[in-house]
Amino acid sequence: MLLQQLIKDLPLQAIGSTEIEISGLTSDSRKVRPGFLFMAEPGLTVDGHDYLNQARSAGAVAFLVEHSTVSDLTQIVAPSTRSLLGVLAARFYHQPADQIRMIGITGTKGKTTTAFLLEHFLRSAGKASGLMGSVQFRAGETIEQSGYTTLPAVELQAHLARAVDLGCSHMVMEVSSHALAQRRVGGIDFDTAIFTNLTHDHLDFHGTMENYLQAKTMLFQHLGNCESGRKGPKRAVINIDDPAAKQVIASCVVPFYTFGLNAKAQVHADDLELKLAETAFRFSWPGGTAKVELPLVGRFNVYNFLAAFTAGLAEGLAAEAMLRSVADFAGVPGRFQQIRCGQAFPVIVDYAHTEDSLRQVLQTAREFTKGRLLLTFGCTGDRDRSKRPVMGKLAAELADFVIITSDDPHSEKPEDIIREVYAGIDPNCQTVELQPDRAKAIDQLITMAKPGDTVILAGKGHERVQIFKDYQLPFADEIKASECLQRLGYNQGKEV
Numbered sequence: 426m427l428l429q430q431l432i433k434d435l436p437l438q439a440i441g442s443t444e445i446e447i448s449g450l451t452s453d454s455r456k457v458r459p460g461f462l463f464m465a466e467p468g469l470t471v472d473g474h475d476y477l478n479q480a481r482s483a484g485a486v487a488f489l490v491e492h493s494t495v496s497d498l499t500q501i502v503a504p505s506t507r508s509l510l511g512v513l514a515a516r517f518y519h520q521p522a523d524q525i526r527m528i529g530i531t532g533t534k535g536k537t538t539t540a541f542l543l544e545h546f547l548r549s550a551g552k553a554s555g556l557m558g559s560v561q562f563r564a565g566e567t568i569e570q571s572g573y574t575t576l577p578a579v580e581l582q583a584h585l586a587r588a589v590d591l592g593c594s595h596m597v598m599e600v601s602s603h604a605l606a607q608r609r610v611g612g613i614d615f616d617t618a619i620f621t622n623l624t625h626d627h628l629d630f631h632g633t634m635e636n637y638l639q640a641k642t643m644l645f646q647h648l649g650n651c652e653s654g655r656k657g658p659k660r661a662v663i664n665i666d667d668p669a670a671k672q673v674i675a676s677c678v679v680p681f682y683t684f685g686l687n688a689k690a691q692v693h694a695d696d697l698e699l700k701l702a703e704t705a706f707r708f709s710w711p712g713g714t715a716k717v718e719l720p721l722v723g724r725f726n727v728y729n730f731l732a733a734f735t736a737g738l739a740e741g742l743a744a745e746a747m748l749r750s751v752a753d754f755a756g757v758p759g760r761f762q763q764i765r766c767g768q769a770f771p772v773i774v775d776y777a778h779t780e781d782s783l784r785q786v787l788q789t790a791r792e793f794t795k796g797r798l799l800l801t802f803g804c805t806g807d808r809d810r811s812k813r814p815v816m817g818k819l820a821a822e823l824a825d826f827v828i829i830t831s832d833d834p835h836s837e838k839p840e841d842i843i844r845e846v847y848a849g850i851d852p853n854c855q856t857v858e859l860q861p862d863r864a865k866a867i868d869q870l871i872t873m874a875k876p877g878d879t880v881i882l883a884g885k886g887h888e889r890v891q892i893f894k895d896y897q898l899p900f901a902d903e904i905k906a907s908e909c910l911q912r913l914g915y916n917q918g919k920e921v
Contacts, residue, residue, distance in 0.1 A: 426446070426447050426516075426517055427443070427444060427445065427446060427447070428443040428444070428445045428446075428447050428462065428487055428499065428501075429443035429444060430516075431447055431462070431513060431516055431517060432501055432513070435503075435509065435512070436503070436504070437501050437502065437503050437509075438501070438502040438503075439499065439500075439501055439502075440493055440499065440500040440501075440502065441487075441498065441499030441500060442499055443499065443501075445486050445487055445499060446460065446486075447460065447461070447462045447486070447487070447517070448460030448461060449461045449462075449517075450462040450463075450464060450513060450514065450517055450579055451463065451464065451579055452464040452465070452466040452473055452506075452510060452577070452578075452579065453577075454473070454476035454479040454480045454483065457479075457480045457483035457484060457485050458483065458484055459483075459484030459486075460484065460486055461480075461483075461484060461485050461486065462485065462486070462487045462488070462489060462501075462513075463476075463477070463480035463481075463485040463487070463488050463489070464488075464489040464506055464509075464510055464513070465477060465488060465489060465490045465491070465506055466506050466507050466510060467491070467506070467507065473506070474490060474491070474492070474494075477490075477494060477496065481496070481498060485498065486498060486499070487499040487500070487501065488500045488501065489501045489503060489506050489509065489513070490502055490503075490506065491503060491504065491505065491506050507607060507608055508608045508611065509611070510577075510578035510579065510608065510609070510611065511578040511581070511582070511608055511609055511610060511611025511612040511613065512611050512612045513612075514578045514579045514581070514582035514583075514612060515582050515611070515612025515613070516612070517579075517582070518582040518583060518585065518586040519586065520612070521582060521585035521586040521588070521589045522582075522585055522596075522612065522613040522614050522615075523614055523655065523656070524589050525555075525585070525588065525589055525593055525594060525595065525596050525656075526594060526595040526596070526616050526617075526656055526657065526740070527596055527598065527613055527614060527615045527616050527617075527656075528543065528595065528596065528597045528598065528615070528616065528617045528618075528619070528736060528740070529598050529599075529600040529610070529613075529615045529617070529618050529619070529644050530543075530558075530597070530598065530599050530600060530618075530619040530621065530732075531599075531600045531601070531602065531605070531618070531619070531620060531621070531641050531644050532619075532620055532621025532622045532623065532641070532664070533621070533622055533623055533624045533779065533781070533782075534621060534622055534624065534725065534779070534781065534782050534785075535621035535622060535725065535728060535729045535732065536558065536559070536574070536599040536600075536601075536621060537558055537559050537560055537599060537757055537760060537776075538721070538726060538729040538757050538760050539619060539621060539729045539732045539733050539736075540556055540558050540597045540598070540599055540733075541556070541560075541754075541756075541757045542729060542730060542732075542733035542734075542754060543597050543732075543733040543736050543737060544556045544563070544597045545733075545750060545753075545754050546733060546734070546737045546742055546746075546747045546750060547595050547597070547737070547740070547742070549746065549747075549749075549750035549753070550742050550743070550746055550747075550750075552594055552595050553565070553592050553593050553594045553595070554593060554594070554595040554596070554597065555588040555591075555593040555595065555596045555597070556596075556597050556598075557571070557575075557576070557581075557584060557585075557596060557597070557598040557599065558571060558574060558575075558597075558598065558599035559571055559573070559574040559599060559887070560757065560758055560759070560887045562584055564584075564587060564588040564591045564593050564596075565591035565592060565593065567587070567591060570889065574599050574601040574603075574604070575598070575599060575600055575601045575603070575604035575609055575610065576609070577609060578608070578609045578610075578611065578612075581609060581610070581613075582612065585613075595740070600618075600644055602637055602640040602641055603640075605640045605641065605643045605644060606640040606643075610644075614655070614656070615644065615647070615648060615659075616648075616656055616657065616658075616659050616660075617659065617660050617661070617662065617736055617739050617740060618644045618645050618648055618660075618661050618662070619661075619662040619663075619732050619735075619736050620641065620644075620645070620661070620662070620663045620664055620667070620669075620670070620673045621664055621667075621728065621729070621732055622664055622667045622669075622728070623637065623638055623641060623667060623668075623669040624779060624780070624781035624782075638669050638672055641669075641673070642672060642673055642676035645661050645673055645676045645677045645678075645679075646676045646677075646678065648661060648677070648678060648679045658680075659679045660679060660680055660681065660682060660739040661673075661674075661677045661679055661680070661681035661682070662681065662682050662683075662684065662732060662735045662736045662739055663677075663681055663682070663683050663684070664683075664684060664685055664728060664731075664732065665683040665684065665685045665687055665689065665690045666685035666686055666687050666690070666728075667685075670683075682735045682736075682738065682739055683735075684728075684731040684732055684734075684735040685728070685731065686724075686727070686728075690731075691710065691711055691735070692708065692709070692710045692711075692731055692734060692735045692738070693708060693709060693731070694706045694707065694708035694717075694727050694730075694731060695707055695708070697724060697727060699722065699723065699724065699789065699792045699793070700722070700793065701722065701771065701793045702720070702722070703718050703719055703720050703721070703722065704718075704719045704721060704722055704723060704724075704726060704727055705717065705718045705719070706719070706727055708731070708734075710734070710735075710738065710744060712744055713744060715744075715748055717730070717748065717751060718751075718752075719751060720751070720752065720754055720756065721754070721756060721761065722761050722789060723761060723785065723786070723789035724785070724789065725782075725785045725789070726761070730751075734747055757887075758886070758887040758903075759774055759775065759776050759885070759886025759887030759888070759902075759903070760775060760776060760886060760887075761773055761775050761786065761789070762774045762775070762886075762903065764903060764906045764907055764910065766907060766910035766911060766915040766916060767910075767915045767916045768874075768910055768913075768915045769875075769876040769877075770796075770874045770875065770876055770877065770878045770879060770880065771790075771793075771794075771879045771880065772871060772874075772880040772882070772906050772910070773786075773790065773879065773880065773881050773882065774882045774885075774886060774902045774903050774906065775881065775882070775883050775886055776883075776884070776885070776886025776887065776888075777802070777883045777884065777886075778804070778805065778832070778883070778884050778886075779812065779816075780812055780815050780816050780819055783802065783816055783819060783820065783883055784819055784823065786881060786883060787800065787819075787820075787823040787824060787881065788823065790879045790881055791823070793879070794877070794878070794879040795877040796875060796876070796877030796878040796879070797825040797826060797874075797875075797877075797878045797879075798823070798824045798825050798826075798878070798879050798881065799824065799825065799826050799827075799870050799873065799874055799878055799879065799880045799881065800820055800824035800826070800827045800828070800870075800880075800881045800883060801827070801828040801829075801830050801860075801863075801866040801867060801870050801881070801882055801883070802816070802820060802827075802829065802830070802832070802881075802882075802883035802884045803829065803830045803831045803832035803839075803842065803843065803846070803863065803884050804816060804832055804842055804845075804846055804884070805832045805833050805834075805835065805884075806832075806833060806834035806835035806836060806837035806839075806842055807835040807836055807837060808835075810845060813842065813845040813846045813848070813849070814845060814846065814847075814848045814849025814850075815849055816846060816849070817829065817846040817847055817848065817849035817850045817857075818849035818850060819849075820850075820857075821849075821850045821851070821854050821856065821857050824856075824881070825856060826856050826857075826870075826873075827856060827857045827858070828857075828858050828859070828860050828866040828869060828870055829843050829846050829847055829857065829858070829859050829860070830843070830859075830860050830861065830862070830863045830866035831843070831861050831862070831863050831891070832863075832884045832885060832891075833885070833888075833891055833892040833893075834892070834893055834894070835892055835893070835894065836894045837894075839861040840861055843859050843861060847859060863891065863900065863902075863905075864900075864905050867882055867902065867905045867906055867909060868905075868909050870882075871906060871909045871910060871913070872909070872913065880906075882902045882906060885900075885901075885902050886902070888900075888901065888902075889901050
């Protein structure tokens with residue numbers, strides 16, 4: 426694509442010729458190839474403007490910058506390069522989001538399970554649906570593991586273009602607050618937006634809960650007028666039980682549906698029965714009522730089901746068809762995932778990495794635990810430090826025995842993170858131990874478990890690596906737990 430076509434009618438200043446063929450674009454100097462436009466994006470710790478020479482050496486033919494510099498290459502100057510990354514990427518890949526129904530899900534918790542459920546409903550209804558989020562990219566028969574909740578702008582548009590090429594008519598996508606604040610989803614015309622909840626998280630990035638909520642509401646502010654939707658009507662789907670719902674609703678410029686356990690919600694559930702393998706409840710929607718046996722555990726998963734079901738209604742799916750397909754739902758990797766090797770106690774892997782999500786997992790497990798509730802967890806490095814002692818205090822109060830261990834320390838020392846988590850715990854507490862080696866912590870916890878106990882491995886969920894300052898190690902809680910159970914003499918794959 427010619428550079429002049431790429432930047433046509435945008436508020437930009439061109440220095441040099443724009444009659445240049447652009448073969449690709451990136452904001453990562455390590456990914457520059459001959460013919461690329463290098464987009465210099467100011468980041469949290471580094472500034473892309475410091476890597477112009479590296480980009481030029483790698484073959485860049487033009488720069489997108491916020492201030493001009495001495496160079497023989499064409500420069501496109503913009504007030505904010507970040508705000509244009511998504512727009513330019515969408516243009517380069519021929520506006521893929523304009524050719525597919527885009528369903529965005531935002532909220533602190535529940536995005537992944539809601540996305541998997543909704544994509545399951547769409548697929549069961551015969552829709553050529555895709556999925557993008559923290560666990561997988563899925564389009565047609567293509568399934569790839571993911572490293573992001575929401576991909577960077579260029580990679581995001583490239584994946585959407587692939588989904589279009591693979592015949593997808595609907596894309597269900599997790600949309601993080603970071604992605605919204607950083608304009609990664611610029612150039613995407615969303616059709617349905619879902620709000621799950623808002624709890625304490627990511628304050629290292631947003632600073633305040635008010636800023637965090639403001640980032641979330643951007644998804645709803647940009648939905649536009651439903652009558653002008655090029656791909657059909659636009660709708661919002663909102664958890665009315667969440668205290669932030671009023672602000673989300675106020676930000677909506679399109680009709681919205683509500684869900685929750687509150688009888689005022691348009692789609693609501695009651696009479697919950699929490700069990701080890703499923704959750705049963707009654708629920709109603711504008712077209713009827715039904716009794717559901719959801720093959721997922723916990724009150725929080727009832728909310729995820731309601732969100733997905735309500736969004737399905739917004740997308741025109743039949744309620745009865747969605748209800749029939751529930752029994753076939755296989756679950757989500759790393760979300761209250763039970764490791765079954767024939768042992769006489771549940772071992773559960775969950776992604777819980779915030780105070781509220783950890784509380785929900787522990788309270789849910791307590792419902793069916795006759796013996797002790799055994800927990801190991803850690804906190805991620807280079808992230809919101811304020812939640813560490815809070816999570817430590819919560820763990821000590823709700824679990825019977827806790828091993829505080831390492832998560833993904835990134836640039837921090839695991840021992841330093843563990844100390845900050847432990848700072849929230851009464852020093853006289855006798856039921857908490859510290860073990861920086863996560864594999865040893867998992868081994869110890871499973872080895873000490875007896876019939877009637879429940880083992881919770883929290884924090885990493887579906888993740889397959891452990892991230893340190895200068896390297897990564899292959900690591901999966903699911904695999905480590907299975908290996909430990911097999912060493913103890915249990916048979917892999919046998920039901921508990």
